[in-house]
Amino acid sequence: MPAFSTYAAGTAVSKEPDRLFAQPLAQVPDFAFNEDVVRVFPDMIKRSVPGYPTIVENLGVLAAQFAQPNSVLYDLGSSLGAVTQALRRHVRTDGCRVIAVDNSAAMVERCREYLNGQDSMFQELLPVEVIEGDILALQFQPASVVALNFTLQFIAPEQRTALLSRIHQSLLPGGALILSEKLRFNDPQEHALLTDLHVAFKRANGYSELEIAQKRSAIENVMKPDSLEEHRERLLAAGFSKVVPWFQCLNFASLIALP
Numbered sequence: 001m002p003a004f005s006t007y008a009a010g011t012a013v014s015k016e017p018d019r020l021f022a023q024p025l026a027q028v029p030d031f032a033f034n035e036d037v038v039r040v041f042p043d044m045i046k047r048s049v050p051g052y053p054t055i056v057e058n059l060g061v062l063a064a065q066f067a068q069p070n071s072v073l074y075d076l077g078s079s080l081g082a083v084t085q086a087l088r089r090h091v092r093t094d095g096c097r098v099i100a101v102d103n104s105a106a107m108v109e110r111c112r113e114y115l116n117g118q119d120s121m122f123q124e125l126l127p128v129e130v131i132e133g134d135i136l137a138l139q140f141q142p143a144s145v146v147a148l149n150f151t152l153q154f155i156a157p158e159q160r161t162a163l164l165s166r167i168h169q170s171l172l173p174g175g176a177l178i179l180s181e182k183l184r185f186n187d188p189q190e191h192a193l194l195t196d197l198h199v200a201f202k203r204a205n206g207y208s209e210l211e212i213a214q215k216r217s218a219i220e221n222v223m224k225p226d227s228l229e230e231h232r233e234r235l236l237a238a239g240f241s242k243v244v245p246w247f248q249c250l251n252f253a254s255l256i257a258l259p
C-alpha cells in the first residue's frame with residue numbers, strides 16, 4: 001500500500017519518497033511521466049521546484065480574478081491535478097468548469113482518483129473533466145483561464161508558438177494565461193549562479209549528488225527551458241498584449257499573459 005499524506009486542504013496524495021535516481025544507473029534513460037514517476041511525483045516536484053506549493057496555491061487565487069462566467073478553465077499538462085484542485089478551491093464564478101489535460105495515461109488515472117477524493121471531501125466544487133490527450137491536438141473551447149504549470153518546457157520548441165497562438169485565440173476578454181517554467185539565463189554568470197543555487201536547493205531537500213546528476217541527464221533531452229526574454233517575445237508573437245512576471249524563486253518563474 002502506498003503511504004498517503006494530506007496537503008492543501010485535506011486531499012490525500014501519495015507521499016512515497018522520490019528515490020528514482022538514488023542508485024547508479026548503467027545508462028540513464030530519458031525522463032518520462034510513467035508509472036514510476038507518478039508514484040513519487042508529489043514528493044519529486046516539491047523537492048525539485050523551488051516555490052512550487054506557493055505557485056500552485058496562488059495560481060488558484062489569480063485564476064479567481066480572471067475567471068469569467070460560463071467559461072472553461074484549462075489545466076494543461078495537469079499531472080496529478082494539483083493546479084486543478086487549487087482552481088476548484090478558489091474559483092467561485094458562475095458556470096465555470098475545469099478541463100484538465102495530460103497525455104500520460106498513468107498521470108490521468110491517478111489524477112482522476114485524487115479528484116474523486118476532493119469531490120468526496122468538499123461540496124460545491126466546479127465540475128471537472130480529465131482528458132487523456134495531447135494538448136497540441138486539443139480543440140480549445142472559449143476559456144477565461146489557461147494554466148501551463150511547468151508543461152511548455154516539455155513541448156518541442158518549434159511547436160510552442162503555435163500552441164500559444166491557439167491558446168490566445170481561445171481566451172475571452174478579461175481572461176489570462178498563467179505560464180510557469182524553469183528558466184535559463186542569457187548572462188552566463190547569472191545562469192551559473194542560479195543553477196548552482198538550484199542544486200543547493202535540491203541538496204537541502206535531501207537529494208544526493210548522484211541523484212541530482214542522474215536526474216539532470218534524464219531531463220536534458222526532453223525538457224528545454226527558455227529565457228524570460230524568449231518567453232516574453234514568443235507570447236507577444238502569439239498575440240498576447242501584456243506579459244507580467246508575478247513570481248520567481250531561483251531559476252523557476254511564473255508569468256501572467258493577458259490576451
Ligand SMILES: C[S@@+](CC[C@H](N)C(=O)[O-])C[C@H]1O[C@@H](n2cnc3c(N)ncnc32)[C@H](O)[C@@H]1O
Pocket residue numbers: 033045056076077078079080081082083101102103104107133134135136148149150151154155
Ligand atoms: C512537470 S509536469 C506538470 C506539473 C503539473 N502541472 C503540476 O502543477 O503539478 C508536465 C506534465 O505535462 C504532461 N505533458 C507533456 N507533454 C504533453 C502534451 N503534449 N500533451 C499533454 N500533456 C503533456 C506530462 O505528462 C506531465 O504530466
Ligand SMILES: O=C(O)C(=O)C[C@]1(C(=O)O)C=C[C@@H](O)C=C1
Pocket residue numbers: 044045048049150182215216219223
Ligand atoms: O530541474 C529539475 O531538476 C526538475 O526536476 C524540474 C522538473 C520540472 O520543472 O518540471 C522536471 C521534471 C519533474 O517533473 C519535476 C521537476
